[in-house]
Amino acid sequence: MSTSSSRGIRSVTGAGRAGRIARRVLALLIGAAFVFPFYWTVVISLGRPGEFSDFPPVLLPHWDWSNWSRAWHAAPWVRLFANTVLIASCTVLLCLATSLLAGFAFGVLRFRGRKFLTLLVLSVLMMPGTVLIIPDYVLASDLHLLNTYWIQIIPWGASVFGIFLVRQFFLAIPQEILDAAALDGASRLRVLWSIGIPMVRPALVIIAVNVFLGSWNSFLWPVIMTSSSMDSSSTVQPVEVGLSTFASAEGTDFPGLAAAVTFTTLPVMAFFLVLQRQFIRGALSAAGGVRG
Amino acid sequence: MTATTTARPALVTEGRTRRRAPARDFRTTRWGWAYSAPAVLIFSAFVIVPTGYTFYVSLWKWNALNPAMSVYRGLGNYQRLFDATQPTFLSSLWHSLYFSAAMVIGGTALSLALALLLQRGGALLNASRVALFLPHATPMIATSMIWVWIFNPRFGLADWMLHTLHLPTSQWLQSSTSAMPAVIVYSLWHEVGFTTVVFLGGLAVLPNELSEAARMDGCSAWQEFWHITWHQLRPVTVFVVAITAITSLQAFTQFYQLSDGGPVYATTTLSYLVYQEAFVLSDTGYGAALAVVLFAVTVFFTLVRRRTAAGADSALA
Secondary structure, eight states: OHHHHHHHHHHHSHHHHHHHHHHHHHHHHHHHHHHHHHHHHHHHHTSOTTGGGOSSOOOSOOOOTHHHHHHHHTSOHHHHHHHHHHHHHHHHHHHHHHHHHHHHHHHTOBOTTHHHHHHHHHHGGGSOHHHHHHHHHHHHHHTTOTTSSHHHHGGGSOOHHHHHHHHHHHHHSOHHHHHHHHHTTOOHHHHIIIIIHHHHHHHHHHHHHHHHHHHHHOOHHHHHHHSSOSSSGGGTOOHHHHHHHHHHHSTTOHHHHHHHHHHHHHHHHHHHHHTHHHHHHHHHHHHHHHHO | OHHHHHOGGGHHHHHHHHHHHHHHHHHBOTTHHHHHHHHHHHHIIIIIHHHHHHHHHTTEEOOSSOGGGOEEOTTHHHHGGGOOOSSOHHHHHHHHHHHHHHHHHHHHHHHHHHHHHHTTOOHHHHHHHHHHHHHHHSOHHHHHHHHHHHTOTTTOHHHHHHHHTTOOOOOGGGSTTTHHHHHHHHHHHHHHHHHHHHHHHHHHTSOSHHHHHHHHTTOOHHHHIIIIIHHHTHHHHHHHHHHHHHHHHHOOHHIIIIITTOSTTTTOOHHHHHHIIIIISOOHHHHHHHHHHHHHHHHHHHHHHHHHHTTTTTTTO
């Protein structure tokens, strides 16, 4: 009854409908404005030479693919892509393992030092990456880990967000389910593996997509950790660092650079668009976590 | 086998204790810490111990090629913070605070407005939501390159739009007064998609009764928002403010690729200066001192947030 009356108030007047249409038009315009920079990059990358500097700007592509082939042959893109995929995938696997184990420990198990370790992990949030880059560089240099895959994977193999997301999921599981499994004589690892994982799977998916994207998009860390040797650096560098190098070498070739920006960004974009539900669920769960 | 058949009367109580004991055993274990050990080890090796090590390095004129050749300086690096050599520490601190304040105020207001616009919508509004989130999902280094062209005063989209609207155009990244606003515009484009979705998450779980009651009582949409929705969203707002403040203080890539800290150091923030001093000018000790200050600023903001949030985010802690 209350719903029908409140709906009545809204739709009786024509202003309500006009407002709804205006809201949709505005949302569409804003959405288009956010995507437009990507569209314009594609236009520049498919434009004729020199055209990019026309004023007013050219807004339709000329389908000239020569910029693409010129940019594609100017750097070892395949190798750079392979590096990024390797680094991001390994980081995801490591992160899933550490988040699952620690989230299980903090959410399910009772042991001495649990409070202390939980606070220790939380304190990591206060230590920004820019502060850590100097000592970690010194450390990596001492351990001869510069210009390796290891230094790009292991330090990012644990995530506070991931641990607490898994912990939250474990806290939401009725205690009896895990206890009943333990009653059948299964070991803790066995329970975690065969009962815990299926129940926290949504959390694991959110962690996997976010860590993969975070690893793909990172820049400061890989550029510092893989740029010190001149000779063989590109053999372990990820694609974003390669793009940055390409940009400083070919800075004046705007259409070529636009092509490189396009083909290096398209895979990430496709990844996001296919899995956008998971990303949005992750951001939503951030808000849910705040509300408790 | 034989024991259970002979001791029949005790079966019920025995069964109960046998049920309880393994359950408690299952949760209580001396080896619990071992499950968290992989994560704790990674954090210790690459985050916690290095934070302390930053303090140590900041006391030296650090020799990056041969640390044994470093010269002890005590607090010398910290005294240098107040030297007048360009770019000064104080100006970079100011730029960091300027950028962060603009991102916190602008980003929070903008993403709240966008969330209100997009809430409870159909397919079309959901498509706009994805479009808004897209910049956040794409790499900063690539999108910064795009925005260098957009901000180009000769042929860029930004000035073309201002021109078409008969508004005064800007030099954007090429003038020291408009460079920081330009980086802020780019960063808002890159970040608001995420915070908008966080607000949408907050809006989605708000109870409806209060708003409906207010509407029945003849509240205008604005009154309803101001007195009810905004108030109920407070914990989410605190979260958005905190996360925006911390990411903005750390922001690096856009200053590297978009503005290169310039022109004339106008966009040299504390984070950018840490990188510049330690890795471009190879003054690792001084860079570490700057990093310690950045750390102190971050901790300060985190603690201030803790006090003002007063348990709002206890669920995260």
